[in-house]
Amino acid sequence: AKELGANDYYFYNSDLKVRLERKISLTTKLAKALEENDIKVYFQPLIDLKSGKITGAEALARWQTDTSRFIRPDEFIEAAEESGLIGTLGDHVLNKSCENLRKWHDAGFENLTMSVNLSVKQMNDQNLVTKTKNALKKYSLKPTDLVYEITENVAMKDFDATLALFKELSGLGVKISMDDFGTGYSSLAYLKQFPLNSIKIDKVFLQNIPENEKDNNLIKGIVWMAKSLGLNVVAEGVENKFQSEFLREIGCNGCQGYYYSRPLPEDEFFDYLKAVRRD
Ligand code: C2E
Ligand code: CA
Ligand code: CA
Ligand code: CA
Numbered sequence: 001a002k003e004l005g006a007n008d009y010y011f012y013n014s015d016l017k018v019r020l021e022r023k024i025s026l027t028t029k030l031a032k033a034l035e036e037n038d039i040k041v042y043f044q045p046l047i048d049l050k051s052g053k054i055t056g057a058e059a060l061a062r063w064q065t066d067t068s069r070f071i072r073p074d075e076f077i078e079a080a081e082e083s084g085l086i087g088t089l090g091d092h093v094l095n096k097s098c099e100n101l102r103k104w105h106d107a108g109f110e111n112l113t114m115s116v117n118l119s120v121k122q123m124n125d126q127n128l129v130t131k132t133k134n135a136l137k138k139y140s141l142k143p144t145d146l147v148y149e150i151t152e153n154v155a156m157k158d159f160d161a162t163l164a165l166f167k168e169l170s171g172l173g174v175k176i177s178m179d180d181f182g183t184g185y186s187s188l189a190y191l192k193q194f195p196l197n198s199i200k201i202d203k204v205f206l207q208n209i210p211e212n213e214k215d216n217n218l219i220k221g222i223v224w225m226a227k228s229l230g231l232n233v234v235a236e237g238v239e240n241k242f243q244s245e246f247l248r249e250i251g252c253n254g255c256q257g258y259y260y261s262r263p264l265p266e267d268e269f270f271d272y273l274k275a276v277r278r279d
Contacts, residue, residue, distance in 0.1 A: 102140065133172070148175070200235075
């Protein structure tokens with residue numbers, strides 16, 4: 001191995017210090033943002049491919065730092081996990097999601113469901129089931145109105161714990177969707193063991209269709225397999241008409257993506273719902 005010179009050592013040291021300082025400052029800012037209600041919940045519609053109708057929405061967190069700047073979750077979910085703020089963040093997202101779903105149901109969109117993402121720490125939270133029940137009760141929602149999205153990687157961290165939690169949630173009636181399907185390092189054997197309602201095909205599989213024959217076949221295979229197991233299949237990252245038609249033709253149930261709508265702030269999403277109803 002290369003020997004470290006005095007300058008290299010100094011460099012590594014200060015680099016580490018900068019990173020640590022950045023992390024601490026991010027945590028402090030995130031705590032403040034949560035207190036001051038600067039973490040917004042955006043909603044992106046989920047579309048039924050057969051009817052073209054909206055079946056629900058996915059709740060996506062956004063951190064508003066000033067009137068025009070938003071930080072995406074990839075940049076703060078990890079910090080929230082490491083600092084323990086994920087509990088507060090998760091409670092906020094769940095509550096905002098249920099509050100908005102109540103509003104949509106009251107406006108006549110009774111069949112819409114709400115999909116909420118869960119991270120590792122949230123899965124390990126002993127109070128998750130109680131928190132879920134409380135939020136549903138507070139907004140008079142049915143357990144079947146709620147879908148929890150969990151990525152393969154997170155679900156496979158502790159198979160037995162995941163299975164126990166999934167059984168408890170699905171026992172209540174809450175639906176479970178396996179997110180980022182096909183990107184995790186996991187065996188497919190779990191598909192028959194977990195009480196899943198649906199799988200969500202990751203957007204990486206959609207990026208190169210129709211040019212890439214292998215990707216086309218991969219998606220067809222995933223849809224066929226999941227449907228044979230009685231699962232609902234949803235594709236994410238649909239950005240054009242071709243992708244949406246391809247997915248419909250191969251029997252994919254639902255989809256989501258910029259082609260239909262970007263994730264929207266709550267007021268804009270509500271307007272979008274009403275506008276689509278009028279069409
Ligand atoms: P995800 O659950 O896989 O969410 C889908 C991501 O794809 C979202 O990114 C969404 O904005 C983006 N997207 C939607 N349609 C399109 C499209 O047509 N093309 C492309 N290129 N992208 C599209 P976002 O909002 O930045 O979220 C990133 C990840 O952060 C999510 O991935 C999810 O794992 C996590 N996340 C978001 N909100 C929450 C939350 O409230 N709690 C937790 N635990 N995680 C969250
Ligand atoms: Ca998701
Ligand atoms: Ca995903
Ligand atoms: Ca993802």
